[in-house]
Amino acid sequence: MTQLGDPPAPPDAPPLDGPRLAQSIRLLDHLVEHGPATRSELASATGLGRSAIAGITARLLDAGILAEETDASPDGRAMPLALAAGHHVLVTTEVGPDEVIATLAALDGTELARFVEPLDAGAAPAALLDLLAAVLQRAIAAADRRGAPVADLTVLVDGAVAGRPAVVVEGARLGDEPIDVLAELRARVSELAEVEAALPAPVQLLPSAIAAASSEAEALxxxxxxxxxxxxxxxxxxxxxxxxxxxxxxxxxxxxxxxxxxxxxxxxxxxxxxxxxxxxxxxxxxxxxxxxxxxxxxxxxxxxxxxxxxxxxxxxxxxxxxxxxxxxxxxxxxxxxxxxxxxxxxxxxxxxxxxxxxxxxxxxxxxxxxxxxxxxxxxxxASAGPEAALDGARRRARARLVAEPLRLIG
Incomplete structure (x- = not known):
């Protein structure tokens, strides 16, 4: 049962710690942003020494997080490394002023597909949730057609998010009473259960303002x-x-x-x-x-x-x-x-x-x-533009996945 006095559940501890974690994040972030790279290219791009690169890549290869592109080079030492989970996608939903949106994006944030439903002014919370479920269902179906596993699902909402399980409070569009948005979506989208079971981390219920503020902080x-x-x-x-x-x-x-x-x-x-x-x-x-x-x-x-x-x-x-x-x-x-x-x-x-x-x-x-x-x-x-919340949510999703690299197993 939700208790609004409960603090948000702490995230799981990352599987790496100290310098190894920071170095792994730097390396994985480069691969997400720029695609496959050789060990030498990773050393140049990240500033890490060759011995550090060798140790980190060996660990991530063993864990199944990285894969060698064996057909790319006959020389094993120059063989490019790629994310084994590089084909995963990010699903993000948002309620805009007059529409409900769900997007499908690659790990680097590139938008692959967008699904939109118009939202009437003054729509009741139940009607809004119906539209949110509809665009989410279409995004999940699009990921399935691509054969792309969902690595992260973030639901952006106005208002604050509190309690365990997380509920929306103070939501201008969802009414004055606390509402368990994720439970409402699970009841409307049967495919969501299968997606959640395969997610590396739980679905994120995130205030849009936090996502937008994250984009602005990075831009500034x-x-x-x-x-x-x-x-x-x-x-x-x-x-x-x-x-x-x-x-x-x-x-x-x-x-x-x-x-x-x-x-x-x-x-x-x-x-x-x-x-x-x-x-x-x-x-x-x-x-x-x-x-x-x-x-x-x-x-x-x-x-x-x-x-x-x-x-x-x-x-x-x-x-x-x-x-x-x-x-x-x-x-x-x-x-x-x-x-x-x-x-x-x-x-x-x-x-x-x-x-x-x-x-x-x-x-x-x-x-x-x-x-x-x-x-x-x-x-x-604000300078991050009208897509600030969506962009910020994707950046946060990627950062969360990269910061916990043992979860990124393809």
Missing amino acids: GVADLLYLEGDPALASAIIVDGRPLRGAHGLAASIAHLPIVPNGVRCDCGQVGCLVTVAGPAHVIERAGLADLEAMHGRRAAIDELIARIDAADDRARWSWLDAALWIGRTLQVVVPALDPTVIVIGGYWGGFIPDIDAAFRRNRPTIAGGAIGSIPRIVR
Whole structure:
């Protein structure tokens, strides 16, 4: 039974440790990214000595993780090595603003196939799960047709993930009650049981914001950041030392439900004055007079029209956004001193209006060190693109598989 107070289950310990693990990861990561290579090429690419390469490759060959391409060269010493699991694929699903997506990708992240179903605005959680199951089923079938075993299955969701088994909480698209998304998918997709039985690691239920934040951290080359986005839901993530901050119960970075507005309205979560009640996309769209447009044409269309009206200085749209920006800035004033991130990354449509957020944020900043603290941290627009969450999920999947190399047996 799920206990929301339980911390996320710790990952299994990797089969290698210390320098051997780090060296194996470096070698395997190169093979995933660049394909087969000789021992000499691996030594040059990774910076490892020939004796280290010889020891690592011997171990990985014995484990069945690497295979020699015997028909590639008559000289055994120059024989290329390849991942035995190189034909495996990654399956990733995501709920977008107006569609549900499942993708099939190679281990290097190259997308091989994509399956999409349109999602009506205001769709009930059961209908959303039906669509998610439909695209997942098609992705599994595509992998089967290719004869490609699934090495990782990641389900991206909005909201936080907590408990054992993992459930979605605070999910804007899945309702206010905790929901066991994986159990719902198992009930709808009979093929999922067979896939799960063969997976090297359990299915990952991952907040989309964490996946997107991981992409942004890599793009910026930083190890610490705070990530916020305003659509399709108000979501956030925190990266510390290159890893997402999940907290003891998986609820860290739940900024959407930070009660920031004194004497504010009651949120669906039961609190009063949550940030989402004054800056969430549904709230801003409604105050801008675009609720009917969203109901007819979806959230993406409503957001696009909101942006156009703000740019055109439409009073109702502009004031709807400026009020939201004020509360976003005040929220940052509360959160940033506790985290001290290198950078704040703003995604979604908010990223186009960073000066408004920045102005609200700087309005109440300390003047420590002669005012130098006033420019810390910088606020930047998300740069990883609309595919950031999918790309981040694939990168995390590959890193997880490479970090536990004895699981990558083809």
